[in-house]
Structure formats: structure tokens, C-alpha cells
Amino acid sequence: MQSTEVFEKVVKILTPYVKNQEALDNVGPETHILDDLKVNSARLVDVVLEFEDVFDIEIADDDVDNVETVQNAVVLIESKIG
Amino acid sequence: MTSAPSAELALRSRLHLAVQREITRLFAPVSFALIWIALRLVLGYRFERLAAVRREYCEIRSRSDAPLLVCANHLTLIDSFLITWALGSPLWFCLHFSAVPWNVPDQLNFAAKRWQKVIIYVLKCIPIRRGGRRSEVAGVLTRLAHLLRRGDSALIFPEGGRSRSARVEIASAATGVGRVIRSVPFCRVLCVYLRGERQQTYSQIPVRGERFYVAISEIEPKTDHGGLRGSRDLVQQVVRHLCEMEEEYFDGRQ
Numbered sequence: 553m554q555s556t557e558v559f560e561k562v563v564k565i566l567t568p569y570v571k572n573q574e575a576l577d578n579v580g581p582e583t584h585i586l587d588d589l590k591v592n593s594a595r596l597v598d599v600v601l602e603f604e605d606v607f608d609i610e611i612a613d614d615d616v617d618n619v620e621t622v623q624n625a626v627v628l629i630e631s632k633i634g
Numbered sequence: 635m636t637s638a639p640s641a642e643l644a645l646r647s648r649l650h651l652a653v654q655r656e657i658t659r660l661f662a663p664v665s666f667a668l669i670w671i672a673l674r675l676v677l678g679y680r681f682e683r684l685a686a687v688r689r690e691y692c693e694i695r696s697r698s699d700a701p702l703l704v705c706a707n708h709l710t711l712i713d714s715f716l717i718t719w720a721l722g723s724p725l726w727f728c729l730h731f732s733a734v735p736w737n738v739p740d741q742l743n744f745a746a747k748r749w750q751k752v753i754i755y756v757l758k759c760i761p762i763r764r765g766g767r768r769s770e771v772a773g774v775l776t777r778l779a780h781l782l783r784r785g786d787s788a789l790i791f792p793e794g795g796r797s798r799s800a801r802v803e804i805a806s807a808a809t810g811v812g813r814v815i816r817s818v819p820f821c822r823v824l825c826v827y828l829r830g831e832r833q834q835t836y837s838q839i840p841v842r843g844e845r846f847y848v849a850i851s852e853i854e855p856k857t858d859h860g861g862l863r864g865s866r867d868l869v870q871q872v873v874r875h876l877c878e879m880e881e882e883y884f885d886g887r888q
Contacts, residue, residue, distance in 0.1 A: 593765050594794070597809050600862050610861045613813045617768040 812865030
């Protein structure tokens with residue numbers, strides 16, 4: 553799977569949880585999920601569980617600690633897909 | 635598949651905790667006495683079936699050496715003091731110091747100023763920044779897991795904060811609690827349901843002269859899931875059990 557495809561899927565998964573529409577319209581790899589997109593930190597769990605379902609991967613708790621930007625999420629998913 | 639890879643705590647952090655534990659123990663007779671005076675004499679709080687609950691906690695602890703994580707519902711800012719008081723007498727806690735649960739109070743409410751930091755340090759607390767960066771929260775959870783593994787008790791509120799609906803909210807279950815359970819082999823959970831008779835909603839401090847209902851129940855949550863899904867499964871089992879305890883409370887009041 554191409555990085556751009558993973559990126560697009562990540563953004564699609566994030567979309568329902570985003571509270572800052574303007575940041576979503578300009579979303580890029582360095583967009584911060586909590587600070588820019590204003591995704592509630594408690595809902596980040598739901599986001600990550602959707603990553604697991606959509607990409608058929610398992611994400612450890614520790615891995616989630618390092619997910620701050622969209623790019624972090626893409627890199628993590630790619631590392632799990634192999 | 636309950637167990638998770640457990641992050642080992644750095645030597646420096648382990649030493650800090652060991653020092654804090656001994657300082658806390660040193661101050662325990664004074665701090666327990668002051669808390670008792672404040673809660674019992676100044677605020678006039680009372681508990682239903684206090685002796686029975688303390689006996690039960692003592693039995694649960696002595697039944698097994700497995701780590702014991704205390705998880706409670708959360709309605710007021712001083713719940714952790716009330717729960718600790720309910721679980722044992724000051725004298726018993728002085729003699730069984732590992733039974734005094736470590737607490738993780740919100741940094742904003744309890745550790746914003748230097749004097750507050752000093753007080754909570756000697757009260758066996760590790761402040762946590764609620765809603766803070768996951769890496770910071772994970773650091774506190776790793777310390778809690780370390781303390782549990784070495785035989786101490788710890789108290790944590792699985793809803794993450796005081797319930798705004800005044801009822802246990804399963805949707806608020808914080809996966810961090812599940813993460814602690816997963817990282818501590820054979821971890822038992824002591825569910826505590828605490829509620830003042832006049833507690834209609836969440837608040838800062840219960841009303842003066844309040845009479846509290848408290849119930850405790852031990853569970854050993856298990857999950858077949860790994861990763862974050864496993865953590866969520868575990869914490870949801872805990873919160874569901876607290877929901878059941880809450881139903882029992884309201885059924886008994888009808």
C-alpha cells in the first residue's frame with residue numbers, strides 16, 4: 553500500500569472526530585492530531601482502534617504514545633503493515 | 635492474553651519512588667491523624683458499615699499476594715481520602731503501609747502550587763496531568779505499575795475524572811487503567827463504590843456531616859485481545875462492574 557493511500561485512509565478515519573474543520577481542509581503530514589485537528593484525547597483510542605480494523609493490524613499502547621501528527625500515524629501503520 | 639509488555643521503570647525513577655515511599659511512611663502518623671481530624675471532626679463525615687468494609691479489605695489483601703489495583707467511581711475532589719479512610723484505620727495503615735493506596739491526583743487541582751506539591755508528595759501521591767500528552771500520562775502509569783508489582787496498592791479512577799452525570803459512565807472509561815492491568819501480571823482489581831447520601835451531582839467536597847455508603851468488590855479482569863483493544867476491554871470490565879455496584883446501591887435505596 554502506498555504512503556499516500558495510507559495517508560488518505562488515516563484522514564478519512566480522523567474526519568468524524570475532527571473539531572477544527574479549517575485544519576482538516578488544510579491537513580498535511582505535519583498536522584497535529586490533538587492540537588490542530590482538535591481531536592479529543594479520549595477519542596484518540598477510538599481512532600486507533602479504527603486504524604486496527606481498517607488496516608488489519610494490532611497497535612500496542614506504547615505505540616500510541618508516539619502518535620502526535622498525521623505523519624506519525626502513517627509511519628506507525630506502515631510499520632505494522634510491513 | 636491479559637498480560638502486556640511491561641515497560642521497566644528507570645533506576646532513577648525507582649529510587650525516587652522508594653525515597654518518597656519512606657518519607658510518606660515517616661509522616662504517616664501525622665498525616666493520617668490530620669486527615670482523620672479534618673474528615674471526621676471538622677467535616678463530620680461518617681460511613682455506613684465501616685468496620686465490615688475494613689475487615690473485607692484486610693481479608694482481600696491477605697488472601698493473595700497478587701497486586702491489587704483499587705478502582706472507584708468518582709464524584710468529589712476528596713474521594714481518594716474518603717476511600718482510604720474507608721479501607722482501613724490509621725493504626726492499621728501504619729502497621730500495613732503497603733495497603734495505603736498510592737493516588738494519582740490531577741496536577742491542576744492538587745499540584746499547581748509548590749506547597750500543594752509538598753503536601754501531595756507526603757500523602758503518597760503521584761500527580762498526573764489529565765488530558766496531557768500520552769507520553770506523560772504513560773510515564774505515571776508505568777510508575778503505578780511498578781509500585782503494584784512490588785506489592786503496593788494504588789487507587790485510580792477509571793472514568794478519568796468526576797462523573798458529570800453523577801452516575802458511573804462507561805463511555806468515559808480511560809484505557810490507561812486497562813494498560814496498568816495488562817502490564818501487571820495477575821493484577822486484581824478492587825472495585826469501590828462510594829457515594830454520600832446527599833450527593834446528587836458531582837462536586838468539590840461533600841456536604842458537612844455527610845453519611846457515606848461504601849461497597850467493595852474484587853474482580854480479576856481478563857481479555858483475549860491485545861494492544862489498545864485489550865486495554866479498553868479490561869477497563870470496560872472494571873467500569874461495568876462499578877455500574878453494577880451503583881445499581882445495587884440505588885436498588886437498595888428504593
